[in-house]
Amino acid sequence: MSQTIQTSSICEFMNRHLVDVFETMLSMKATAVAGAGVPNLEERVTGCVAFAGEHINGAVYLHLGAPFATQVAAAMLGLEPADLGEAEVNDVVGEATNMLTGGLKSWLCDSGAECAVSTPAIIRGSAFVIEPVPDVEREWLVFQCDQNRIVVEIHVKVG
């Protein structure tokens, strides 16, 4: 690996990349909220894509409140929220998480940390917490998009 990847660099990249994904695919303006700490997560739709390589592995979780997830799906597909079922919303949240992690993978590969990504998985509900395993760092990134919160949870183990 040509350089050591810092978790802070991953967060800086993801802060820019999420804003780009929401602007490009949804024409939605998301703004990073500095120092937001651990967010209070309500009923939500969570997309998960893992990445794994010789020098780095982890996962990206995209948490969206359930009503906002439907709004995002409607914007991406050009449909009315009332016309969408859970399957369509899940697919869109999974695809958005895939784009986020695909961008991260490209950035990691260009930084010398080759890795592969998994297919997306979806978790729905409110009474769940994703705990990192030992030696894995967890970072929370919080964004504001109109009245809605977007939360990205990154689990990463370097080396």
Add this chain to the structure above:
Amino acid sequence: MATKILSVDDSRTIRLIVGKAFRPYDVTILEASNGEEGLGVAAREKPDLIILDVTMPVMDGVTMLGKLKEDPALKAIPVIMLTAESGRENVLQIARLGVRDYLVKPFKEEQLIEKAGRCVTLEKRPVAAPA
């Protein structure tokens, strides 16, 4: 006759976005969810353009592209690759495969239309006259 565009992607979301992008145009959208299905649809329908995802289950886009290029009846169909990975190596690999163009996700619909318009003729659908 309407232009036929085949969208090959395991994500239904992406196939719907591709369909939405071409809605204003006189285009018939064909769909397949992996490379194997895509080859079948391509052989049957002879599309004018294929928009092909890279990473898919069953048969990925790179394998499907290789098989298209080996088939005398299909090798001239222009292909635009869609990829979620913009890394240097990935882009170079795609360029070597003989694709007409590529697009990195996330992408704007206008970018897709612009790139498709360089490969096929896109005509606006006639506006229906008021009743």
